[in-house]
């Protein structure tokens with residue numbers, strides 16, 4: 001029997017001579033490079049006696065439900081990359097297509113595979129020997145898309161032999177919390193994937209044998225720390241895929257915590273004061289001092305120094321401290337600047353009351369809101385002082401005092417007290 005099969009217009013026309021009616025594949029699926037997230041279509045066509053049935057396979061394993069002549073993969077992921085083929089069969093026999101390989105161009109960047117582009121990654125391998133290990137650049141960790149936790153990409157240990165180790169490492173600055181996912185396929189009890197912080201003799205954790213993905217959380221103390229993931233083999237026997245994998249490494253620095261808040265201070269004009277904040281938290285820490293709720297330009301250190309104080313430096317101070325995990329603002333510290341007052345000679349008003357002015361001794365101008373901080377006091381003997389209510393008003397940067405009771409006294413002294 002001779003049959004002629006003609007493909008659709010999107011394919012080259014092709015002709016197949018069929019001997020016995022069993023499937024004869026006329027169009028094979030084609031290998032493709034595919035970006036993540038794309039939709040992919042693999043085709044197989046065959047001539048032969050109908051009805052014809054199809055079963056697609058990935059790496060030789062049947063794909064559930066993939067029983068059409070076209071295999072459509074929507075939203076291509078790392079786990080979808082690999083070697084595909086189709087089995088075509090009918091009542092008279094079966095045929096297997098050529099293999100089509102779907103490849104996601106691998107970003108060889110370990111940081112991207114590890115979802116940790118904020119960290120600097122390095123890898124090396126070594127042969128364990130008495131004395132110093134022999135370090136090489138073969139067998140280093142690499143990015144791949146076949147074994148991943150995030151269905152995207154993960155780091156895999158390099159190909160190493162017995163008595164060798166493949167090391168993946170980075171550095172973080174604590175305090176903070178590290179989390180990552182890992183798995184291993186190795187000789188149980190002898191070949192390990194281990195994780196170390198600084199100390200290369202005492203692992204924080206280790207896995208061996210055939211594991212699923214596991215998440216590990218490790219608190220990281222203050223300062224700079226070397227983190228290492230090591231796939232390490234003993235002197236004989238390799239089983240499984242003989243590798244370790246790491247994915248989704250996240251380091252979250254602790255947000256800043258203020259241990260020492262700036263303190264309120266009262267200081268005479270012309271003096272200098274310092275506000276200090278004490279902070280713990282992961283570097284980099286940044287500082288921004290505020291006065292009355294407004295950022296002070298250039299005030300970006302743990303200590304705020306105010307030199308040669310004037311009345312205008314008085315106010316409410318606080319500092320905001322930030323790191324990559326957040327910000328915290330200190331409690332308020334109030335700076336009070338005391339400026340001696342210089343009183344003018346009193347004048348006698350037509351009604352007999354005494355009128356005089358008072359101003360900052362340094363000739364600075366007062367503001368209306370300053371008035372409330374002053375009390376006018378009077379005495380006849382410079383020993384006992386009494387407040388004079390309602391005698392103070394603001395005028396042109398100075399205080400004006402009018403004492404209507406002055407006529408009652410032969411001698412009267414005045415002073416201004418600033419709170």
Ligand SMILES: [Ca+2]
Pocket residue numbers: 112113114115148150152153154247248
């Ligand atoms: Ca990843």
Ligand SMILES: [Ca+2]
Pocket residue numbers: 187190191233234235236237238
């Ligand atoms: Ca072994």
